[in-house]
Each structure stands twice: as structure tokens, then as C-alpha cells.
Amino acid sequence: MKTKLYLYLFAAFLLSITSCKEEGRFQANSDDTTAPGIVTDVVYEPLYGGARFYYTPPHDEDLLGVEAVYTNANDKSFTFSASYFADSLEVYGFADTEEYTVQLFAVDRAGNRSEAVNVSVTPLEPAYTRVAESMEVKPGFSSFFLDWTNELEQNINVYVNFKYTVDGTPREFTSVFSSNLAEDRRFINDLFLSPEEKVSVSVRVEDMFGNATEMIDKGQISLYEDIEIPKDNWVLPNANDSIGGVPMCFGDGLEGRARYVIDGIIDQGDNLNFMHTHSRGRTGNSEDGNMPWNYIIDLGDYYELSRIITVQRHSGGLANISRGQYYRNENVGIYNMYIWDEDVDEWVQINQHKIPVPVGLSEIEFVKKGEAGDMAYMFPDDPQYTKPTRWFRYEAVKSFNGNYTLDDANCLSEITLFGRKSN
Known part of the structure; x- marks a missing residue:
């Protein structure tokens, strides 16, 4: 038992020596004025707007790394660096495919630079x-x-x-x-x-x-014209009523009501204006599960649809300044859009849309973006109108949670459709 203890202590002692020696590489030494040796065996690989250099660093024990420097046509210099244990270094920022001169330096922990190694490079298109x-x-x-x-x-x-x-x-x-x-x-x-x-x-x-x-x-x-389709004549089927073989979702769980989704009022945290599936959205029966659930709208007349704006549940507090549930908990992250095609007497899928999660926003910016809603075209790559239809189906497929993989989207605040009335 004592032998094992001695071995552990000896190993710890060796590790501490190695660590101290390694840390010493990064401690500045003002007394050192000797420059390291130059990098050797330099070759480069052209990159788009840059170059990748391969080299052999000098065998100086106080070497910190390698620097690459070049000056552009505006007389502005750029420096790129790689640590001492790397055998390559990437340089970017070349404005064209002309020839450039890049200087490579070895740098030690005292800040001394080696003599420059000049390399002529011809990058690929930036x-x-x-x-x-x-x-x-x-x-x-x-x-x-x-x-x-x-x-x-x-x-x-x-x-x-x-x-x-x-x-x-x-x-x-x-x-x-x-x-x-x-x-x-x-x-x-x-x-x-x-x-x-x-x-x-x-x-x-x-x-x-x-x-x-x-x-x-x-x-x-030339831009295309459309209008916001009025909601005055929209009609919703009852929960679990089948339209074309698809059940209308259940949205009256807890404080939620399915009718709130088409009332023109968005949820702002203090008004509780959203639908809620209560985790049984497909039909309202728990055994049928939650997703996908289908929100079906009778438009009251025939329209050619162009785009949709959806607004999520917020529930971000009375002050309406925090992100709340926007782009996360209980909201729909992926949905499909369908119209009822009377020529074939069936639902026809128009598009699937994945709502992107914004990055780098403040809390209040999340609120503003969430309140504006997410806009999607029926045909995003080639904007146009759908065939005339009286029925629209919004199929909620996945929530934002689990990187768009979970079936726990219970809520939706508002759907607004755009297009033109069919002649």
C-alpha cells in the first residue's frame, strides 16, 4: 500500500515539474535578446483569398510560435500567428489573385523575432x-x-x-x-x-x-402585389372534426383557445392570447398524442395564397421586455402548409418552413422580432400564388426544443395569410 502511495506522489512530482517547465515557455524574459532561428522547409497551399503555409519551426526551447505578415495595396499590414506546436499557419485577406509577398517569423517568449523568410504566394479568388x-x-x-x-x-x-x-x-x-x-x-x-x-x-x-x-x-x-386576407369570414372546424381525412387540432387547453389564433391579437405576456394543446393537440384525446397537430381554416371564400406570418406565444411577463418563450419552449419551430385542391379532391402540401432562431439579440430585440412574427412564402425560391383554395391547413411538425426534434409544441398565438381573391 505504501509502495502505491510513493508511486502516486512521484508521478505527481514529475507532472508538477513538467507543468512548471511548460508554463515557463509563456513567461516573458526581458534579459533575452537572442532571436530564434528561422522557419524552414516552407511550402504553401493557395486558398480562397489566402494561403496555408507548412513549415518546420526552429528548435528553440523558448519558441512561442510563428507569425505571418503581409501588407496590402492600401499599405495596411496584417499579422497572423500560430502556436509553437502547430506545423501550419493560415493567412487571409488578399484582395485578388495577384502575387503577394508574405513574411514568416519565428517568435520567442521574450518577443524576439527571427529573420524574415519571404514567400511569394498567388491566392485563389477571394x-x-x-x-x-x-x-x-x-x-x-x-x-x-x-x-x-x-x-x-x-x-x-x-x-x-x-x-x-x-x-x-x-x-x-x-x-x-x-x-x-x-x-x-x-x-x-x-x-x-x-x-x-x-x-x-x-x-x-x-x-x-x-x-x-x-x-x-x-x-x-418589378415586385408582386398581395393583400392581407381579411379574417372576418374565417371559420374553424371543431376539435377532432375531420376535413379531408385530417382532424382539426385541439387548442383549448389551460388558458389557451383555438379561436385566438385568428382574432388579430398577438400574445404579449399579459393578455394570454394563444392556443394551447395541453400535450394532446392532434385530436384532443391524450392517446392520440400531441404532434403533428393541424390547424384548419375555412377562408370563407376562394383565395390564391402568397405568404404567411405566424406569431408565437410570448408569455414574457407584464413589462413585455423579456424574451419569454419566443423561439423556444412550447412554440412551433417547423410546420407544413397545405391547401385543399378541389381538382384532385385532397390536401396538397405547398411547403415546409423551419423558423430560424435569431442569434446575438438582446431581450428587447427578441421581443420586437417575436411580435413582428415570422414571415414565410408559400413558394420561397420562386415567389408566386397558390391555386385558388377555400381551405388552408397549418400542420405543426416539431417544436424548437431539442434542436427541432421534440413533439412538445403546445402553443401558437396568431396566423395571418396574404394573397389575392380568386376571380
């Missing part, structure tokens, strides 16, 4: 120009949107300049979007223009290194 080339501008309903790809997921800013004339008065605006998503779509909303009032659009893309494209003309587009 990310910001690739984003600009991929960008598409498409007309929407009282809006237009931009699609782009950014496979490197680098931080970019997109400047959208758009102008149009209303009643003889020219108007011009600029919107700016920041993104690092591999694929992104951004909307310019609330442009209540007729198809004859065309919008001229141009874009500019810049990266975090100050590189930017010129303004790129995307031409003129």
Missing part, C-alpha cells in the same frame, strides 16, 4: 468576390430578396442600394447586412409598389480586411 458573383436578386411580394453563397463562411458585409420613383418623386435607400453563413437570404420588405413602379438594385460586398467590390448593377425588378 471570398468576397465569390459572394458577389453568386448573388441573386429576386422579386417578392411587396419586397425583394437577395440570395448568396459563402462557402468559406467568412465575415462579409453586403450593401444593397435600391431606388424607385413614387408619384414622380425619386427615392433611394441603402440597407446593410452582415453575415458569415454558408448560404444566406435577406429581405428588403414593406415596399408597397405596383408592378409598374420598378426598383433598381445594385450591391457591393466587402470583407473584414477592407476589401470591397465596386457597386454591381443588378438591374430593375
Whole structure:
């Protein structure tokens, strides 16, 4: 037993020596003025707007890492670094595919730099120009949107300049979007223009290194028109009534009422204006489970649908300044949209929509975004109207919880539909 104890103590002693020695690498030594040796065996791999360097670091025991430095056409220098145990280093920010000179330095813990190793590199096309080339501008309903790809997921800013004339008065605006998503779509909303009032659009893309494209003309587009469909004549089936073989959901659990979803009033935490399935939403019978549940609306007339806005349950307190349940507990994260097609006498699925969870918002920003609701097009990639229909079905598929995998979405506050009346 004593032997084991001695072995444990000896191992702990060795570990403490090793740790102290390792920590010593990072302790500055002002007396050290000797520069480390240079990096050797340098080769590079071209990247989009950058380069990846492979090398052998010098065998200095106080080596901290390797730095790469280059200066762009605007005489601004950028420094990139890698720790001493890495054998490669990535450099980004090149504005084009011209040849650049990058200097590699070995750096020790006293801040001494080795002599520079100059490497000439020719990068691939940079990310910001690739984003600009991929960008598409498409007309929407009282809006237009931009699609782009950014496979490197680098931080970019997109400047959208758009102008149009209303009643003889020219108007011009600029919107700016920041993104690092591999694929992104951004909307310019609330442009209540007729198809004859065309919008001229141009874009500019810049990266975090100050590189930017010129303004790129995307031409003129005509927007589509739609209206908010009035809810006065909407009728709801009773819970578990079957419409086309699909049961109407149960939404009258606890404080919730199914009718609140089409009353034009959103839940703001103090008014309890939402439906609640009480975990038995499919039919109202517990044995039938909760999801998917179907909210079915008789529109009272025939309409061609264009888009939908859904508002979640908030329940964020009386002051209405905290996030509450927005984009999480009990709310619907994924839903399907159907219309009743009388030509085939069955429900036809139009689209599935996954409500994205915003990131980086303050509590009050969550409230504002939640109250505005989530907008989705019936046909998101090619905006158009559905066939004329009198019946609309909203099928709640999953909640936000468990990364959109759980069946615990009990609540919904409001559904608003847009489109045009069918002739």
C-alpha cells in the first residue's frame, strides 16, 4: 500500500515539474535578446483569398510560435500567428489573385523575432468576390430578396442600394447586412409598389480586411402585389372534426383557445392570447398524442395564397421586455402548409418552413422580432400564388426544443395569410 502511495506522489512530482517547465515557455524574459532561428522547409497551399503555409519551426526551447505578415495595396499590414506546436499557419485577406509577398517569423517568449523568410504566394479568388458573383436578386411580394453563397463562411458585409420613383418623386435607400453563413437570404420588405413602379438594385460586398467590390448593377425588378386576407369570414372546424381525412387540432387547453389564433391579437405576456394543446393537440384525446397537430381554416371564400406570418406565444411577463418563450419552449419551430385542391379532391402540401432562431439579440430585440412574427412564402425560391383554395391547413411538425426534434409544441398565438381573391 505504501509502495502505491510513493508511486502516486512521484508521478505527481514529475507532472508538477513538467507543468512548471511548460508554463515557463509563456513567461516573458526581458534579459533575452537572442532571436530564434528561422522557419524552414516552407511550402504553401493557395486558398480562397489566402494561403496555408507548412513549415518546420526552429528548435528553440523558448519558441512561442510563428507569425505571418503581409501588407496590402492600401499599405495596411496584417499579422497572423500560430502556436509553437502547430506545423501550419493560415493567412487571409488578399484582395485578388495577384502575387503577394508574405513574411514568416519565428517568435520567442521574450518577443524576439527571427529573420524574415519571404514567400511569394498567388491566392485563389477571394471570398468576397465569390459572394458577389453568386448573388441573386429576386422579386417578392411587396419586397425583394437577395440570395448568396459563402462557402468559406467568412465575415462579409453586403450593401444593397435600391431606388424607385413614387408619384414622380425619386427615392433611394441603402440597407446593410452582415453575415458569415454558408448560404444566406435577406429581405428588403414593406415596399408597397405596383408592378409598374420598378426598383433598381445594385450591391457591393466587402470583407473584414477592407476589401470591397465596386457597386454591381443588378438591374430593375418589378415586385408582386398581395393583400392581407381579411379574417372576418374565417371559420374553424371543431376539435377532432375531420376535413379531408385530417382532424382539426385541439387548442383549448389551460388558458389557451383555438379561436385566438385568428382574432388579430398577438400574445404579449399579459393578455394570454394563444392556443394551447395541453400535450394532446392532434385530436384532443391524450392517446392520440400531441404532434403533428393541424390547424384548419375555412377562408370563407376562394383565395390564391402568397405568404404567411405566424406569431408565437410570448408569455414574457407584464413589462413585455423579456424574451419569454419566443423561439423556444412550447412554440412551433417547423410546420407544413397545405391547401385543399378541389381538382384532385385532397390536401396538397405547398411547403415546409423551419423558423430560424435569431442569434446575438438582446431581450428587447427578441421581443420586437417575436411580435413582428415570422414571415414565410408559400413558394420561397420562386415567389408566386397558390391555386385558388377555400381551405388552408397549418400542420405543426416539431417544436424548437431539442434542436427541432421534440413533439412538445403546445402553443401558437396568431396566423395571418396574404394573397389575392380568386376571380
